[in-house]
Amino acid sequence: MxxxxxxxxxxxxxxxxxxxxxxxxxxxxxxxxxxxxxxxxxxxxxxxxxxxxxxxxxxxxxxxxxxxxxxxxxxxxPTFRESLSFTRWARSIGEEPGGRVVDIARVPADEVEREQLRLEAGDHVYRVLRVRTLSAVPVMVERTVYPERVGEIVAACDPAAVSHTVPMEERGVVITDAHHTIDVTGADEDDSRLLGCRVGDALLRERRRSTDPAGSPVEWAEDRYLPGTIAFAVHNSAAASSLSRRPAL
Amino acid sequence: MxxxxxxxxxxxxxxxxxxxxxxxxxxxxxxxxxxxxxxxxxxxxxxxxxxxxxxxxxxxxxxxxxxxxxxxxxxxxPTFRESLSFTRWARSIGEEPGGRVVDIARVPADEVEREQLRLEAGDHVYRVLRVRTLSAVPVMVERTVYPERVGEIVAACDPAAVSHTVPMEERGVVITDAHHTIDVTGADEDDSRLLGCRVGDALLRERRRSTDPAGSPVEWAEDRYLPGTIAFAVHNSAAASSLSRRPAL
DNA sequence: TTCCCAAGGTTGGCTGTACAACTCCAACTT
DNA sequence: AAGTTGGAGTTGTACAGCCAACCTTGGGAA
CATH class of the missing domain: 1.10.10.10 (Winged helix-like DNA-binding domain superfamily/Winged helix DNA-binding domain)
Incomplete structure (x- = not known):
């Protein structure tokens, strides 16, 4: 108890x-x-x-x-928090998570980003490109867009920091809802370089928009995994439905 | 109301x-x-x-x-039922679902099937191989294993029947829980022939085990989608978490 | 034997109450 | 101007009770 x-x-x-x-x-x-x-x-x-x-x-x-x-x-x-954080997930299965920030930039939000993060024209966002590893083997490329207040926290982190969610939580950024879309996409040149695959190879893609208790978007992310490294598990029931199919874009 | x-x-x-x-x-x-x-x-x-x-x-x-x-x-x-049924999903997005049973067989359950469907040694199962279409274009191959009492219902259906879940519901088979695993896999020869792709091409795979209100397994299925035809959408929250990552097998 | 029915057990649904924890805003203080 | 405090409003947690709907079981009837 x-x-x-x-x-x-x-x-x-x-x-x-x-x-x-x-x-x-x-x-x-x-x-x-x-x-x-x-x-x-x-x-x-x-x-x-x-x-x-x-x-x-x-x-x-x-x-x-x-x-x-x-x-x-x-x-x-897994708890909700474990399911959101690559780092926590990796540790919970006994793997050593790692990674590094390849690129980070503060730029004016484009139209899609404004829509997704519910921002005004002229607001800035942080775009982060990051590669993540399990036992030093690259398995995933993560592209995340943060609104300014959150991006500042991430930008202050060590580029080799294993976890961004921990400092975010320490600074009072709490995630309570996340919406995910899972499908397959082809690797682009960045993916190819960072993951060691060929351009066009199939990757498992997860796109995610997370929000805090007040309903404000906290991050908008696109993760691309090498096939065979991960699977997503979903439970749904008549009591709490949560999985749905969507036509691919 | x-x-x-x-x-x-x-x-x-x-x-x-x-x-x-x-x-x-x-x-x-x-x-x-x-x-x-x-x-x-x-x-x-x-x-x-x-x-x-x-x-x-x-x-x-x-x-x-x-x-x-x-x-x-x-x-x-989408409601829970829509998300479980390919037919209902297709109609809800305004597409015309179709498909046909390629192969159906009543065979003794192997060890994995006994484990998944919680059967005894000697019990039989129905294995169904089915291709499904949207507007007459093949998009998915479905391999389903049913325990005997459910398989009998499916076996009695027209091979070209659009929906199996409807007759199942009419015969009192109700699904209230489903557990899904989503990842990427390569097409085998059946997939290749039925979907018109090459062997080894990447497919989006969903494996699913569904149970009724009493907790007895109703089906164990593996669906393989052509990339670009579908995406899975999941919502999870601190209130009702249900998504998790898993190491791929 | 087989079928049917009644009784008891169990969860679903709904009401009402009370207080705690928290947010937000306005008024006040410094 | 900036910070603090306090109160009103709102959701979270917990309790107690009642009846309905449903399942299971066992005994009685055919």
């Missing part, structure tokens, strides 16, 4: 999550009734339901009226 | 969703306070919060303690 500063339902959710990933209920097994959990944790049923809805959204348990909840899978589900 | 058989919070969510996609609050605008909405709809604040949590998970609105909710985007978000 730990940390009393956390909301009760989060503590319960974390505890149940551990119990599930430790296999306490087995895969395909049944959870105790909500009322039983409520009594066990000494909280109301509403709080238990809140905790379970978190696990439901993560795809750890199902729910169906009339019968106990079923454990769907016992795999560890 | 419509249909009284729907739960109240879903009606409210649908109504607010329409209001938002119609631009009633603008992009970046603020929603009325929960208590105001509660009074307007004649329901309790709890019900409003339930409705808003749906929109939150879809990335339509943010939420932050102390201040009103902000409209994140006004784009239409």
């Amino acid at each position: 730990a940390d009393a500063r956390q909301a009760m339902y989060r503590q319960v959710a974390a505890d149940l999550r551990h119990a599930i990933t430790d296999g306490a209920y087995g895969s395909g097994g049944r959870l105790p009734a909500e009322s039983a959990l409520a009594e066990a944790y000494g909280v109301s049923r509403g709080t238990i339901r809140q905790a379970l809805s978190v696990l439901r959204a993560d795809g750890l348990v199902t729910s169906r009226r009339g019968t106990r909840r079923v454990v769907l899978g016992t795999a560890r589900v | 419509a249909d009284a058989r729907q739960a109240m919070y879903r009606q409210v969510a649908a109504d607010l969703r329409h209001a938002i996609t119609d631009g009633a609050y603008g992009s970046g605008g603020r929603l009325p306070a929960e208590s105001a909405l509660a009074e307007a709809y004649g329901v309790s604040r709890g019900t409003i919060r339930q409705a808003l949590s749906v929109l939150r998970a879809d990335g339509l609105v943010t939420s932050r303690r102390g201040t009103r909710r902000v409209v994140l985007g006004t784009a239409r978000v």
Whole structure:
């Protein structure tokens, strides 16, 4: 349970999550009734339901009226923050992340950037080109556009800094929502040079727009991965839908 | 609002969703306070919060303690069912979906299939190979494995049937959870023949395991798309995280 | 045996209340 | 002019209760 500063339902959710990933209920097994959990944790049923809805959204348990909840899978589900940060992700799978900033520039935002980052005409943005490595092997090229207030933080970082999200968080930039588009694209000359592939080779592309709790865009990024280095995993459920297809541009 | 058989919070969510996609609050605008909405709809604040949590998970609105909710985007978000069915997706973007079953076979499940579909030794599965088209142009090859009870339904379908999910739903097979893995792979000979590309060409691959409300697997599928025909869109938030990266196999 | 039905258990949905934590803005102080 | 404080407004968390919808089980009926 730990940390009393956390909301009760989060503590319960974390505890149940551990119990599930430790296999306490087995895969395909049944959870105790909500009322039983409520009594066990000494909280109301509403709080238990809140905790379970978190696990439901993560795809750890199902729910169906009339019968106990079923454990769907016992795999560890990354937290939201891990899923956003290349560095955190790499460390969580036991790889050593690295990288370096190839190019960074403060320029007036073009029309697309103004639209994506919701800026006014004349506002400036920081464009960052970065190559990222796992165990010193280049696997991804990242092109990110930041609005001025965020870009200043990134520009102040060491070009070889492993993580940009950590300093951003320390400076109060918090990301709570991200919208991703995943498809395939061909390598351009920069990609070719930085990743060691040929121009035109297929790369797995993730485009991402992240926003803070106030709804202001924090970054607009395009990541290109060498095939075979990464896969994206998505869970969706009738309770919390999140994956969709889109016609490619 | 419509249909009284729907739960109240879903009606409210649908109504607010329409209001938002119609631009009633603008992009970046603020929603009325929960208590105001509660009074307007004649329901309790709890019900409003339930409705808003749906929109939150879809990335339509943010939420932050102390201040009103902000409209994140006004784009239409596909429903869970649309995102699962190629046919529904194609129609929703105004394309004419088609396809045909190339091969279907009832065979004993191999070890991987038993693991994925949670079957016993000796159980049989249906393996289906299918090519799918948009406006008569092949764009995707689909390899699906069904457990026996579901496979029987699919096997009874016309090989040229546009949709398998519709008959499945009519026969009481409901999907409530799906786990997807998205990456890039090379075309094999079947892909090459059916999609008209060369062996080894890069394809966007989606692997999917779907389960019903009881937690029993309903299908295990691998879809391979020609590059440029589709992109996957994902929203995740601190409230309902569901995207993760995975090391490629 | 097989089918049907009733009863009990369980989750879904909704209401109402209370307080805590936080944001924002205006008025005040320095 | 700049910083501080305080209060009103808003969402987050938690509790308690009620009924409906649904599933499972077991016993009775055919």
